[in-house]
Amino acid sequence: MSFFSINKSFKGGVHPDEHKDLTENSAFELMPYPAEVVLPLSQHIGKPSKVLVKKRDLVKSGQVIAEPDGFISSIIHSPITGKIKDIGKTASVGGRPQEAVTIVAEGEDEVVFMEPLDADSISPEMIIERVKEAGIVGQGGAAFPTYVKLMPPKDKNIECIIINGAECEPYLTRDYRYMVERTQDLIVGIKLIMRALGVKRGIIGIEDNKPEAIKMLKEATSQNSEIKVEVLKTKYPQGAEKMLIKVAVNKEVPPGKLPLDVGVVIQNIRTAISVFDAVVKGEPQITAALTVSGFGIKTPKNLIVRVGTTVQQVLDYCGGTNEDARKVIVGGPMMGVAQYDMSAPIQKATSGLLVLTEPEMKHSQETNCLRCGACVDVCALNLIPKDLAKFSKAGKWDEAEALGVTVCMECGTCSYNCPANIPLVQWIRLGKQRVINIQRSKQNVS
Amino acid sequence: MEPTLILAIATMGGLGLFFAAGLAIADKKLAVEDNPFVVKINEALPGVNCGACGKAGCYDFAVNVAEGTASVTGCPVGGSDTAKEIAMIMGVEAADSEIKTIPRILCKGGNSEAVNKMVDYYGPLSCSAMEIVSGGEKQCLYGCLGAGDCVDACPFDALVMNENGIPEVVPDLCTSCGICVKSCPRDIIEMHPIDQTVFVFCKNQDDPRTAKEVCNVACIACGICARKSDGGIEIINNVGVINYSLLDDTKIPFEKCKTGAIQKIDLELDLGIKMKKN
Numbered sequence: 001m002s003f004f005s006i007n008k009s010f011k012g013g014v015h016p017d018e019h020k021d022l023t024e025n026s027a028f029e030l031m032p033y034p035a036e037v038v039l040p041l042s043q044h045i046g047k048p049s050k051v052l053v054k055k056r057d058l059v060k061s062g063q064v065i066a067e068p069d070g071f072i073s074s075i076i077h078s079p080i081t082g083k084i085k086d087i088g089k090t091a092s093v094g095g096r097p098q099e100a101v102t103i104v105a106e107g108e109d110e111v112v113f114m115e116p117l118d119a120d121s122i123s124p125e126m127i128i129e130r131v132k133e134a135g136i137v138g139q140g141g142a143a144f145p146t147y148v149k150l151m152p153p154k155d156k157n158i159e160c161i162i163i164n165g166a167e168c169e170p171y172l173t174r175d176y177r178y179m180v181e182r183t184q185d186l187i188v189g190i191k192l193i194m195r196a197l198g199v200k201r202g203i204i205g206i207e208d209n210k211p212e213a214i215k216m217l218k219e220a221t222s223q224n225s226e227i228k229v230e231v232l233k234t235k236y237p238q239g240a241e242k243m244l245i246k247v248a249v250n251k252e253v254p255p256g257k258l259p260l261d262v263g264v265v266i267q268n269i270r271t272a273i274s275v276f277d278a279v280v281k282g283e284p285q286i287t288a289a290l291t292v293s294g295f296g297i298k299t300p301k302n303l304i305v306r307v308g309t310t311v312q313q314v315l316d317y318c319g320g321t322n323e324d325a326r327k328v329i330v331g332g333p334m335m336g337v338a339q340y341d342m343s344a345p346i347q348k349a350t351s352g353l354l355v356l357t358e359p360e361m362k363h364s365q366e367t368n369c370l371r372c373g374a375c376v377d378v379c380a381l382n383l384i385p386k387d388l389a390k391f392s393k394a395g396k397w398d399e400a401e402a403l404g405v406t407v408c409m410e411c412g413t414c415s416y417n418c419p420a421n422i423p424l425v426q427w428i429r430l431g432k433q434r435v436i437n438i439q440r441s442k443q444n445v446s
Numbered sequence: 447m448e449p450t451l452i453l454a455i456a457t458m459g460g461l462g463l464f465f466a467a468g469l470a471i472a473d474k475k476l477a478v479e480d481n482p483f484v485v486k487i488n489e490a491l492p493g494v495n496c497g498a499c500g501k502a503g504c505y506d507f508a509v510n511v512a513e514g515t516a517s518v519t520g521c522p523v524g525g526s527d528t529a530k531e532i533a534m535i536m537g538v539e540a541a542d543s544e545i546k547t548i549p550r551i552l553c554k555g556g557n558s559e560a561v562n563k564m565v566d567y568y569g570p571l572s573c574s575a576m577e578i579v580s581g582g583e584k585q586c587l588y589g590c591l592g593a594g595d596c597v598d599a600c601p602f603d604a605l606v607m608n609e610n611g612i613p614e615v616v617p618d619l620c621t622s623c624g625i626c627v628k629s630c631p632r633d634i635i636e637m638h639p640i641d642q643t644v645f646v647f648c649k650n651q652d653d654p655r656t657a658k659e660v661c662n663v664a665c666i667a668c669g670i671c672a673r674k675s676d677g678g679i680e681i682i683n684n685v686g687v688i689n690y691s692l693l694d695d696t697k698i699p700f701e702k703c704k705t706g707a708i709q710k711i712d713l714e715l716d717l718g719i720k721m722k723k724n
Contacts, residue, residue, distance in 0.1 A: 095579055095580030095581070096580065096581070096587070097587065337579075337580075338565070338579075338580070340563040340564065340565040340580055341563070363568055393570070393572070423568075423569050423570050426569045426570045426575055426579075427570050427575065429575075429578060430570070430572070430574055430575045430578060433578055434574075
């Protein structure tokens with residue numbers, strides 16, 4: 001590694017307080033499975049899955065209870081052994097009630113996993129089939145069904161995969177723990193993904209605030225010429241797809257295009273671990289790994305829980321919340337969703353559960369825009385957040401579209417850096433959604 | 447007087463006269479023949495360029511009417527008087543004068559009726575922005591969010607937010623343009639003839655128990671009104687929906703509605719209150 005490749009970075013970005021020390025040294029703990037789980041039927045991007053079970057059916061851990069409905073969709077397995085209590089709308093971490101299956105634990109835990117396969121001899125088709133059967137979804141946050149990502153269109157030439165170990169969101173240490181605890185499994189998982197895609201080049205991108213993980217992965221890959229560890233500068237949003245590609249392979253993804261278009265597939269650290277589990281152990285995705293952190297929780301932990309465990313159950317398991325706790329967020333503090341209903345269940349792709357106190361939050365009075373350009377300086381996508389927000393607020397969708405509102409990835413860097421405390425990303429998000437709706441309706445007309 | 451001053455006045459005045467003459471000639475020689483219908487129609491229109499007709503503005507609407515691509519009754523703001531005038535200009539029969547329609551906000555779940563979540567909302571104070579996250583502070587997923595997108599959208603200041611956090615219409619200022627209907631992310635505003643008095647003031651499609659939990663004045667789909675109404679009211683998706691063509695309001699037992707979701711409003715009183723507010 002040359003001197004110049006160290007601390008590679010991109011334009012813009014911010015340095016929020018990391019607070020990773022709260023949990024980075026606590027090993028994963030397996031939370032015992034709860035008496036009742038709630039499984040939303042839409043834990044992925046795409047169409048909600050179709051339910052295969054009825055009320056009062058008995059299910060075992062690992063049994064398929066919902067099948068994909070369409071190409072971009074996912075299988076859902078029962079995470080516990082028990083009886084279907086109800087199928088209907090329940091609270092979700094997304095903030096909006098969702099169709100979900102409620103299962104009550106009953107009897108001994110019976111596990112019906114798939115047959116373990118040999119990681120050395122398995123064919124690419126079989127890997128993809130297994131990933132699909134295991135219901136694996138991208139663990140980076142968007143929860144895109146992984147098998148779809150492993151089957152890029154024929155005309156796209158995939159040159160390399162990037163494994164995203166940046167974990168640029170403050171507080172979260174889930175991927176870090178996987179890198180140090182299951183280093184060998186991770187490498188096998190990455191190899192499986194590379195074989196499924198037929199690529200010979202793999203890059204693991206890690207921010208330089210995780211020296212332990214960098215050291216261990218460099219050691220583990222020292223004999224392997226195909227997989228390389230890339231050290232990245234610690235900066236938010238380093239873990240965003242486009243930033244990672246820019247830094248790791250020095251390519252820019254054009255607006256409106258996907259990483260596929262520049263020959264790159266990105267997978268999260270835990271996705272690679274899940275692929276390993278599915279192939280080598282035959283385990284479907286019935287657990288979620290998450291960092292429970294923040295100064296508002298009694299004992300911060302890295303947990304592995306059954307999918308469908310509610311936020312409240314997780315909070316109770318971690319000793320409950322402190323008195324000064326003010327806000328509960330699912331996901332990271334920058335892009336996560338604030339929760340109002342603690343009965344919302346943890347989903348497959350949930351990566352963090354944060355309980356924040358007043359000093360950790362930024363709730364100051366909004367004032368007028370100073371036109372200082374602080375948001376423009378930090379926007380990693382070279383947008384002009386102040387104008388996008390202004391046009392969204394005024395309902396001027398055409399102008400917002402012309403300035404590229406749909407390019408925004410909603411990382412929240414602009415809002416974080418705004419000295420006037422303007423909720424920039426919230427306005428931009430509104431504009432983005434409206435413009436996309438308008439574009440769609442225009443397409444339908446023409 | 448200084449001779450330079452006289453020279454300056456004469457020069458500027460002379461130039462002014464010269465250019466005025468040039469403009470006067472150009473005005474006559476190069477005049478663009480305007481469609482006389484368009485001019486007349488444009489004069490008959492309210493001239494607020496609100497866009498409620500779906501055209502770019504009043505002049506554009508006039509051009510469309512003159513070309514026959516828009517209906518003479520297409521201006522909701524002008525109402526029947528304008529429609530008649532335009533019909534006269536175009537030499538066609540205007541449809542019977544319609545009763546003015548005004549928007550009705552079909553939610554009574556204001557701050558004192560709706561149950562709040564145990565959270566504070568921080569973010570843009572706009573109903574649309576609230577709707578794309580978790581939907582503001584109220585628990586109800588179907589009711590008024592109270593941030594006043596409709597009040598902001600109204601070009602005629604005909605909507606005011608009352609103390610309870612529910613917008614109210616000022617009928618005198620309302621021009622029936624319908625812009626507020628489009629601005630509401632929860633679709634709770636509907637246009638109704640001004641003499642229509644019976645409404646189900648709820649859009650909550652939750653099951654009755656949830657509906658009751660989230661709001662004191664929600665329709666809980668008990669169906670009493672539907673049974674007595676001979677088809678005038680139907681319960682669709684856990685909420686009463688009125689079929690105005692079959693409605694006979696003498697048959698509806700308003701006092702039996704447990705939550706007061708269905709109401710017959712007193713026009714006199716309703717308008718009176720609003721006049722005072724105005």
